[in-house]
Every structure is written in C-alpha cells, then in structure tokens.
Amino acid sequence: MFRYTKGVLAREVVMLLAALVFVLPVYVLVNLSLRPAGDVSSPLLPVTSPTLGNYVAAWEQAGLAGALLNSTIVTSVSVVLIVVISSMAAYPLARITSRLSSTLFWLVLAGMLIPFQVALIPLYQTMRDVGLLGSLWALVIFYAGAQVPFSIFLYTGFLRTIPKEYEEAAAIDGAGSLRTFRSVIFPLLRPVTGTVVILNAITVWNDFLVPLLYLSGTPQQTVTVALYAFVGQYVSNWPIVFAGLVISIMPVLVVYFLLQRRIISGFAGGLKG
Amino acid sequence: MTSLTDDRPPVTGPPRASGGRRRTPRGPAAPSRRLLWFALPALAFYGFAVVVPTFRGGALAFTDWDGLSPGYAFVGFDNFARIFSTASSLEALTMTLVFALAITVLQNGVGLLLAVGLHTGIKTRNVLRVVFFAPVVITPVVVAYLWKFMLTPDGAVNGALEAVGLGALRQSWLGDPTWAAVSVVMVVVWQHAGYSMVIYLAGLQSIPPELNEAAAVDGAGAWRRFRSVTWPLLATATTINVMLTIIGGFKMFTEVYVLTGGGPGGATETLSTLLYKSAFQFDEFGYGIALALVLALVVAVFSIAQYRLSNRKAVS
Numbered sequence: 001m002f003r004y005t006k007g008v009l010a011r012e013v014v015m016l017l018a019a020l021v022f023v024l025p026v027y028v029l030v031n032l033s034l035r036p037a038g039d040v041s042s043p044l045l046p047v048t049s050p051t052l053g054n055y056v057a058a059w060e061q062a063g064l065a066g067a068l069l070n071s072t073i074v075t076s077v078s079v080v081l082i083v084v085i086s087s088m089a090a091y092p093l094a095r096i097t098s099r100l101s102s103t104l105f106w107l108v109l110a111g112m113l114i115p116f117q118v119a120l121i122p123l124y125q126t127m128r129d130v131g132l133l134g135s136l137w138a139l140v141i142f143y144a145g146a147q148v149p150f151s152i153f154l155y156t157g158f159l160r161t162i163p164k165e166y167e168e169a170a171a172i173d174g175a176g177s178l179r180t181f182r183s184v185i186f187p188l189l190r191p192v193t194g195t196v197v198i199l200n201a202i203t204v205w206n207d208f209l210v211p212l213l214y215l216s217g218t219p220q221q222t223v224t225v226a227l228y229a230f231v232g233q234y235v236s237n238w239p240i241v242f243a244g245l246v247i248s249i250m251p252v253l254v255v256y257f258l259l260q261r262r263i264i265s266g267f268a269g270g271l272k273g
Numbered sequence: 274m275t276s277l278t279d280d281r282p283p284v285t286g287p288p289r290a291s292g293g294r295r296r297t298p299r300g301p302a303a304p305s306r307r308l309l310w311f312a313l314p315a316l317a318f319y320g321f322a323v324v325v326p327t328f329r330g331g332a333l334a335f336t337d338w339d340g341l342s343p344g345y346a347f348v349g350f351d352n353f354a355r356i357f358s359t360a361s362s363l364e365a366l367t368m369t370l371v372f373a374l375a376i377t378v379l380q381n382g383v384g385l386l387l388a389v390g391l392h393t394g395i396k397t398r399n400v401l402r403v404v405f406f407a408p409v410v411i412t413p414v415v416v417a418y419l420w421k422f423m424l425t426p427d428g429a430v431n432g433a434l435e436a437v438g439l440g441a442l443r444q445s446w447l448g449d450p451t452w453a454a455v456s457v458v459m460v461v462v463w464q465h466a467g468y469s470m471v472i473y474l475a476g477l478q479s480i481p482p483e484l485n486e487a488a489a490v491d492g493a494g495a496w497r498r499f500r501s502v503t504w505p506l507l508a509t510a511t512t513i514n515v516m517l518t519i520i521g522g523f524k525m526f527t528e529v530y531v532l533t534g535g536g537p538g539g540a541t542e543t544l545s546t547l548l549y550k551s552a553f554q555f556d557e558f559g560y561g562i563a564l565a566l567v568l569a570l571v572v573a574v575f576s577i578a579q580y581r582l583s584n585r586k587a588v589s
Binding site for chain 1: 393526
C-alpha cells in the first residue's frame with residue numbers, strides 16, 4: 001500500500017524505541033514475578049529458572065480469590081445499575097424541553113465538576129449510620145450515584161442524534177412509554193451503552209480510595225485494597241508482590257486485548273460530545 | 274404502573290383518545306412530561322451519594338468535628354484560616370498546582386508526539402497504539418507499585434540507565450524531595466499519555482489530508498505545516514485533553530499515596546493526600562473537608578478558566 005521513505009523509516013524506529021519505554025516496565029513486572037527466591041540478578045535480565053511458586057504464594061496469602069470475586073460483583077452490579085438508571089434518565093432529559101427538565105439536566109451535569117472527595121467523608125458517616133459500611137453495597141450505591149452525571153451526559157448527547165420518528169411510530173402503535181423505551185430507544189442506544197459500560201467498568205474495577213475507606217477493617221475487600229494490604233505485609237518480597245500484581249491485572253488486560261479496538265474508541269469517542 | 278399513568282388524560286375530552294398528546298396534528302409531538310419520572314432512580318442515587326453529602330460536607334467544613342465524637346462545635350472559618358496559615362497545607366496546595374501543571378504540559382506533549390508519530394505511514398501503527406494505550410487500563414495501584422520497585426536505588430531504572438551508559442544519572446528517585454516529585458509526574462505521564470494520544474489521534478483523523486497536501490504544494494515544510502495547519506485544527510482535541518489532565522492532575526490520589534505516601538518529608542504531599550490523612554488518620558474531619566472544599570474550588574476555577582479561554586480562542 002505504501003512505500004517506505006527514509007523519513008517514515010526513521011519515524012518507525014523512533015516509535016519502536018518509545019514503545020520500549022512502555023513495554024519494559026511490564027516486562028520487569030512479569031519477569032520478576034517468575035523469579036525463584038534467592039535469585040538476586042538484575043530485574044532486567046530474563047529469569048534463568050522461572051517458577052510459578054510466587055503465584056501460588058500470592059494467591060493463597062493475599063486472599064486474591066475472594067477479592068477478585070468481590071471486584072467482579074461490585075463492577076458488574078454497579079455497571080448494570082448505572083446503565084439502567086442513566087439511560088432511563090437521559091431519555092426524558094434529552095427529549096423534554098420544559099424548564100424543569102433542563103434545570104434537572106444542568107444540576108446533574110454540575111456533578112461532573114464536584115470533586116468527589118467533598119461528598120466522600122459525609123457519605124462515609126451516612127453509610128456507617130445505616131449499617132452499610134464494610135458492605136459491597138456501599139460501593140455499588142456510591143458508584144451508581146457518582147457515575148450518573150458522566151453517563152447521563154454521554155446518553156443525552158447520543159439520544160439527541162436519534163430522530164424522534166422511531167418512538168413516535170411506537171406510540172402510534174400503542175406502546176406505552178416504558179415499552180417504547182425498552183424495545184425501541186434502548187436498543188438504539190447500543191453504541192453509546194458500549195462506551196458507558198467500558199468507561200465505568202474500568203473506573204470501578206481500578207478504584208482504590210473508595211473501597212479503602214468504605215471497606216477498611218472488614219474481611220470484604222476488592223482487588224486494589226487487597227493488594228494494598230498484601231504489599232504492606234510483604235514489602236521486601238517483591239517477586240511475591242509482583243505475582244500478586246500480575247494476577248490482579250490479568251482480567252483487565254485480557255479484556256483489553258480482546259476488545260482493544262472497541263475500548264480505545266470508547267475512550268476517544270466518549271469525550272467528544 | 275399502567276393504572277397510574279392512565280388516569281391523567283381521559284377526563285379532559287373524548288376526542289383525544291389514548292396517547293392523544295403524543296399525536297397532536299402539528300409538528301413532531303413532544304413526549305409527555307410524565308416521562309420525567311424516568312429520571313427518578315438516577316436522581317435518587319445521585320442525590321443520596323453526591324448532592325446531599327456534598328452539602329453536608331460543606332457545612333461540616335465549618336466545624337471542629339473529629340469524625341468520632343457525637344458532638345462538634347461551629348468554628349466559622351477557622352479551618353480555612355488554618356489551611357492558609359499552616360506551612361504544611363500551603364506546601365500541599367503549591368504541590369497540587371505544580372503537579373497539575375506539570376502533568377498537563379507533559380502528558381499532552383507526550384500524547385501529541387505519540388499521536389503525530391503514529392498518525393500516518395508507519396506499519397506498526399495499530400500494534401503500537403494498543404501498546405501505548407495499555408497502561409491507561411491498568412489499575413493505578415498496580416502501576417504505582419510497579420514503579421515504586423523500578424525506582425528503588427538498585428531497581429530497574431537505575432539498572433537500565435547504567436546499561437545504556439548513563440550511570441551518571443542514577444538517582445535515589447523516591448528518597449530525594451525533588452526527584453520524588455519528578456518521579457510522581459513521570460509515572461502519571463507514563464500511565465496516561467496513551468489517553469491523550471488517542472484523543473489527538475481522533476483529532477488528526479478529522480483533518481482532511483488535502484489541507485496538508487495543499488500546504489506542501491505551496492512549499493511549506495513539515496514543521497510549518499504542523500504549526501499552521503495541523504495544530505490549529507487540533508484545538509478541540511487540545512481543549513478536551515487539557516480539561517481532562519487538569520481535573521485528573523488536581524484530583525490525583527493513588528499515585529502519590531502509594532508511590533511516596535506524600536514523602537519524603539511532605540515533599541510530594543497534595544491536597545488529596547493531606548485531606549485523606551487529616552480526615553482518616555488524624556481524626557480531623559472538619560479540617561479534612563475544608564481541604565476538600567479548597568480542592569473543589571481550585572478544580573472549578575481552573576476548569577472554568579480553561580473552558581472560557583479555549584472558547585475565546587475558538588471565536589477569534
């Protein structure tokens with residue numbers, strides 16, 4: 001399709017060198033996690049006799065099985081909830097032009113500017129009072145509320161590009177509003193739902209501060225908090241720590257490499273609105 | 274549900290039978306206002322998790338509450354006065370600004386270079402795009418631990434420097450106040466540059482190639498073409514990127530907390546880490562929330578300023 005010119009070749013080489021800066025740390029991460037105890041060679045040299053012992057140790061001692069399960073539950077429940085409530089809310093907010101509707105819309109968008117730290121501490125108190133502290137539900141409720149503004153923003157932007165004829169036709173056929181939403185609007189929203197799912201799933205899975213606060217001191221932990229506690233115990237034993245880190249990012253990386261095109265365009269497109 | 278929604282219209286008049294409002298003869302029908310109920314669940318979660326606690330937080334910032342005892346006293350602006358008169362919090366405020374500025378400039382600079390490098394011509398484009406973006410999805414805690422190890426005195430960074438003959442650049446990266454701050458910025462840029470790159474790539478793709486070709490025909494060199502054609506047309510991408518990095522830079526918590534814990538000697542403490550420590554380790558909820566409000570204000574001021582500035586540029 002194209003021929004190499006000198007300039008393009010030079011650019012290719014420079015970019016490959018840049019890629020090395022991105023790949024090298026990950027190489028060190030995996031390399032070190034395979035290193036047997038007592039091996040003190042440079043972390044840059046490939047391990048001579050790789051072992052999976054660190055993985056076994058990390059799996060057992062960091063409680064990663066439970067943490068992975070908790071993270072999966074929190075992420076999937078939160079994302080489903082966010083998708084349902086945000087798409088439903090976006091429908092009237094995008095369609096109705098009354099003053100009440102646009103006021104509500106701007107109130108919700110204001111939430112994108114508020115740093116969540118202000119709300120985090122008083123909400124901690126409320127969660128404690130209603131007995132949700134230390135429960136995964138505290139996280140789900142927080143994420144559902146905190147991620148609503150951004151998700152509604154994405155949904156309304158997309159809804160405004162969908163012609164109203166579809167829902168009008170459904171109404172003429174006698175479908176109620178809930179029915180119209182479920183069988184006409186929501187399926188049309190699929191592309192943006194993909195973006196909402198990706199961005200929220202990554203945010204929730206990777207979050208550290210909120211589970212650190214709301215789950216601390218309880219047996220319930222998410223992956224990030226489990227790692228934090230685990231590293232605290234094994235600070236000097238980097239191979240075991242690194243095995244734990246590799247295990248914890250595996251699910252994210254597998255999904256990323258499977259869906260990379262979709263994920264990257266989700267990140268790039270989600271913010272064009 | 275259906276019985277509820279059915280009782281409203283019928284009484285008004287027989288000719289408009291079912292769904293009459295939606296089928297008014299003129300123009301596209303406005304959906305019924307009753308539809309606003311659809312927003313209720315989202316508003317309920319948003320109100321519970323964000324709005325109410327934000328206002329309560331605002332109020333608690335004017336008290337001396339420790340987070341544990343049942344009572345607290347109203348102390349007016351004492352917490353805020355303390356923020357602006359204590360060396361440690363002023364340093365944290367300064368560091369927050371420095372970090373946000375450095376990250377905004379570097380992350381977008383690196384992102385732009387990567388995007389321009391990948392944009393056309395090279396064969397490895399698609400693979401490299403996936404590589405450069407990968408750190409964005411990796412858990413920040415993991416990234417921070419990975420780099421914490423790499424930056425230890427006999428870690429991989431010093432090892433790599435020595436291997437390529439730059440042993441003179443060896444540092445005690447996280448042990449020295451200045452280098453610790455530099456390290457935090459480097460790690461954040463490493464993790465998020467791919468994000469800026471992707472947004473710039475989308476911007477580059479929207480520029481019609483004819484424009485650059487025409488400029489080339491007119492004798493403009495590569496730099497001139499970038500400066501006068503490409504860069505102005507990337508204004509939207511730049512606005513989005515700057516907004517994202519400013520907000521992200523101000524709110525950054527995990528990287529600092531895990532990498533340096535605010536140290537050495539408070540050299541990398543930011544408003545985010547200080548407010549966490551105040552509220553949850555030093556039992557000074559009121560003061561912690563006051564810090565959070567100051568952070569909120571800083572973020573709001575900078576985002577609005579940036580928004581207006583870029584709008585003005587777009588107009589001129």
